[in-house]
Amino acid sequence: MHLSDHAGAAAPPHLLASVPDAVYHLDRSWRFTWLNAAAEVLLNRPADTVLGRTVLECIPDLRGTEFEAEARGAMEDGRPRVFEYLHRPRDRWFEVRASADATGLVVFVRDVDSRHRAQAAQAHALRQTTAVLDALPSPTVLLDRVGRIRSVNRGWAANDHLVREAGWEVAGIGDDYVARIAQGLVPDDLARIAGGLAELRVAPSGGPTRTFAADYSQRLADGTTWWRLQAAPVDETGQLVVTHTDISERVRDQQRLAWQATHDDLTGLPNRARLLELISEALADDAARPALLFLDVDGFKTINDSLGHEVGDELLRQVGARLAKQVRPGDAVGRLGGDQFVVLAHSCDTSEAASLAFRLQRSFARPFIAAGVSVPVSASIGVAVAQDGVRHAHQLLSDADAAGYEAKAAGRDRVHLFSPGLRDAARWRMDVATRLRDGALDQFVVHYQPVVRLDTGAVEGVEALLRWQHPERGLLAPDAFLSVAEETGQLIPITRWLLRETTRQAADWARQGLQLRMAVNISARHFSTETLVRDVRAALHASGLAAEQLMLELTETCVAEDPTRAEDQLAVLRGFGVRVAIDDFGTGWSSLAQLMALPIGTLKIDRSLITAAERLAAGGTGAVFGAIVELAHTMGIKSVAEGVETADHLRMVREAGCDSAQGYLLAHPMAAGDVERWAHRVEEGGGDSCAMALAGQLG
The missing domain is CATH 3.20.20.450 (EAL domain)
Incomplete structure (x- = not known):
């Protein structure tokens, strides 16, 4: 620090001698009264060449600049000024703090050029990044190393109204990303996303690029939306770019296909594959003994052949709907194929199962109206209640099927309960099986x-x-004998x-x-x-x-x-x-x-x-x-x-x-x-x- 010999100069505090910032004092006439060593370096002049002279004499480039205006203002109104100033001759940025005192003005000058230019470069990079993000169609955000939002693209902002309508806070610049998207997410999805992003931030640099992806659903004002989140590190600083692709249509398509894979296209009821799953689940529950009712529409082939497939299909749809209305809550109705339906009744003993079967049988007393045609039909129903040791769905279905065959063989429009000896007592199927074993191959013909x-x-x-040219029953289609052939190994x-x-x-x-x-x-x-x-x-x-x-x-x-x-x-x-x-x-x-x-x-x-x-x-x-x-x-x-x-x-x-x-x-x-x-x-x-x-x- 150098003290001025000029009359009236104020002595600066000794504390300012070692301050790294340039500090000097001006009197009311704008003359230097003292300055520290850092100020001498900044001015590139020794103290004795500037003391007593005005700022504008020593640095004429300050005339008419923001520096002059702010400094004069501070001296005139007594309010401190803090501002950043670009000194154009040097092309450097300085931070200036000017405070008036009783004798003039104390000025602190700090070289902030490196910081200012770094911030400017970051701002430029951020603008470039934002421009790139805006080019992406999917909602996208840029996160800093602690998970706060640095930038969002137009796709992200476009959903703001849906977020507000859902009653949530919009996620904007500076917000904690995970905390904001937590709105409307189930806890498991949120935990999975938070953990995945955290792992990405701490992933070592220099190795293969790591990414994180997760599918999740979110409730918005227009309904549930499914997103695929994909995150990747931008650089080694821990910044992440996170895109959100709307996969709602794909998920709905998958759900639709999954539903179609487990349901009958004609009736909308569970199909064979789904029924076997339901039966397996019921058999696995030791506390509930299920019963299976195998229902075959009597004379359906005749209806189909005489009235046409359109009437036949409509009849099957109505049969399925009527059965669904007759069963108890929690029971399931499915279609195996053709004219065969199955009812899975939970927690049902033999008496209750028989009662349900007779109720279903009576429901067929009212004719069906298909394509404007009154179609009276009946049903043969086989009933099988799961016994101890039955654990396989196919076994229970086979038992009900066997009982159903017996009901139809008894004259149709019958209900028959399965008994352990029924498989060996299916007389009509045994007759077919015997003929097949006794050389019926010579009676087969092929149509093309x-x-x-x-x-x-x-x-x-x-x-x-x-086809089977049966000596007594004439030309038989495969459905009349192949199921028996399969059961008997033929x-x-x-x-x-x-x-x-x-x-x-x-x-x-x-x-x-x-x-x-x-x-x-x-x-x-x-x-x-x-x-x-x-x-x-x-x-x-x-x-x-x-x-x-x-x-x-x-x-x-x-x-x-x-x-x-x-x-x-x-x-x-x-x-x-x-x-x-x-x-x-x-x-x-x-x-x-x-x-x-x-x-x-x-x-x-x-x-x-x-x-x-x-x-x-x-x-x-x-x-x-x-x-x-x-x-x-x-x-x-x-x-x-x-x-x-x-x-x-x-x-x-x-x-x-x-x-x-x-x-x-x-x-x-x-x-x-x-x-x-x-x-x-x-x-x-x-x-x-x-x-x-x-x-x-x-x-």
């Missing part, structure tokens, strides 16, 4: 239904449909015969120049015996048919019973060229995860889905069927529409993008010789079977 391409109308293959020999017969027929056609891919249905039982691969190889070798000309068709339910074993065997078959199709898609199990895991090349969409899509199209939601076809195409799977019976059906499946179709409009199932004649008629008519069918030339 053509499958045509929808783009050209060309015939590309046939589906083999097994299904595998029948399937082996069918594979041999159909591959031989396809090879004969090929030698005649008629190249038709042969589709043969395979059951779940064939997977469990693990002889499918060997049986298919043997049939192909014996017939000489190319593997590519054989397609194995499996129902959804069939695959669902043992998906792992099915996947393994199908992969082997697909490896040497045999094609695989999922048949009757939409009537049973529909797990997309399992569907994608299987080596399938074709999806055969069941007639019930076509009927449902036709009904939905009338309500303006016809895109549903197209979405199913598009889903198959996305997975590289071709689609075949089954049950095309009308011109409207054909138009709809074409517009949906289906690859192929089969159904009564195009061709009925027919004997092998009739197939040859039918194919020749198509060839002679120009090769477009679809156009010929629409013109009535194939009837």
Whole structure:
């Protein structure tokens, strides 16, 4: 510190001598009266060259600047001034503090150029970051190292009104991010997000870039929204950028698909897969003994054949709805498929189960009105109450099924209670089983239904449909005997015969120049015996048919019973060229995860889905069927529409993008010789079977 010799100079406090900031005193005439060593350095002059002289004499560049205005103001009104000042000749920023005293003005000057420029650089970087964030469509925030919001983009701010309407505080700059988003989150989601962000901040730098992602739901004013949070460190300072992608539509689609996978498309009731889950859950509860009621609509096939599928489908929907109204709260009604329904009653003894069955039976006394037609129907009901030791859903379902068969065999419109000896006492099924064991293979015949391409109308293959020429009951469809064949172990020999017969027929056609891919249905039982691969190889070798000309068709339910074993065997078959199709898609199990895991090349969409899509199209939601076809195409799977019976059906499946179709409009199932004649008629008519069918030339 240097003391002035100038008259009237005020002596500065000794405390200011060692202050690192430049400090000096001006009298009322703006003359230097004293200054410390830091001020000498700042002015680049020794004290004795400036003391007694005015500031503007020593530093003329201050004239007319903010510094002069602020300093004069402080001296005139006596109020301290604190301001930052850019000294342009040096291009440096200084922080100035000016305070008046009795004799003049004390001025503190601190060089803040580095700090000011660092802050300016940070502000510029933040503006650039904000501009980048604004370019992102998803709501995005930038967090500092302690988790406070530094910047938000337009997408984040766009949701402010929804947050306010929900009664919450809007998350803005400077707010604690986790504390703000806690509004509307369940505690588990909040804890998961807070922990993930905390781990990111302490992650060591220099290694691979770490990220954190979490899906969560949040209640907003317009309903629940699902978000996918994705966070990543910006740099080693601990700053994080957090984006929030709205996945609500995707989640709703997944929920919708999950619902469809566990529910029957026609009735909306739980399907077989879901029923087995519900039964398993009920059996696992030792405190509640469940009962299962197996209900079969009597004469439904006759109704379907005489009144049409539209009436039949509407009847099934009404049956499901009526059953749901009759059961007790907490009980479940589901559809196994076809005309078979199941009621799962909880905490039910035999007497209560029988009472419920008779109540359901009486509910059928009132006719159903389907498509304006009064349809009187009855129901055969089998009842099975879980006994000690029963732990498997399939076992209880089998017991109820056996009781249901007995009820129908007793004359229909009956209720029958399961008894342990019932399985061995099913006389009519045993009779069928005996005939099958005693050489009924010689009585089997195969009919073939053509499958045509929808783009050209060309015939590309046939589906083999097994029939039994029963000596007493006439020509029987598979549903009259295959279930018994499966139960008695005869299904595998029948399937082996069918594979041999159909591959031989396809090879004969090929030698005649008629190249038709042969589709043969395979059951779940064939997977469990693990002889499918060997049986298919043997049939192909014996017939000489190319593997590519054989397609194995499996129902959804069939695959669902043992998906792992099915996947393994199908992969082997697909490896040497045999094609695989999922048949009757939409009537049973529909797990997309399992569907994608299987080596399938074709999806055969069941007639019930076509009927449902036709009904939905009338309500303006016809895109549903197209979405199913598009889903198959996305997975590289071709689609075949089954049950095309009308011109409207054909138009709809074409517009949906289906690859192929089969159904009564195009061709009925027919004997092998009739197939040859039918194919020749198509060839002679120009090769477009679809156009010929629409013109009535194939009837």
